[in-house]
Amino acid sequence: MSNQPSSLERFASVVRLRAEHREEYLKLHAEVWPEVCTAITVANISNYSIFLHEDLLIGYYEYLGDDHAADMATLAADPATRRWWALTDPCQQRVVGTPDG
Structure with a gap:
């Protein structure tokens, strides 16, 4: 029997x-902006990790909310997150x- 909450969802x-x-990407992620970390937490995301294997970025997080789509929309609308993505997406x-997605 697992000790995990029943509402836990895992995403990768x-x-x-x-x-x-x-180099730019690694430098950015060496010091993730605190406001981005806060937005991630507000979106009910925990244990968010990105692993680098050769040229692949493998992202993983656990979601503890009730409405993943709504929380992701809130995260996507967050001004700090949008600025962060403007730097990391390219x-x-x-x-x-x-x-x-």
Whole structure:
């Protein structure tokens, strides 16, 4: 029997790190902005981690809320998160065969 809350959902994603942006991406993630961390917490996300394997970024988080879509919309509307994504999104490339998002 698991000790995990019954409402816990786990999410993972895989994206490719663009070689020409590797240093920039790693530098940004060495000091994630506190307001971005707060927005993630407010969105009911915990244990958010990104692992780097060769050129693949493997993201993982646990969601403890009641409405994942609404919480993700709130996170996406957060001004600090939008500024953060404006810097990090160009560093990433979708892996063919994976869903958008």
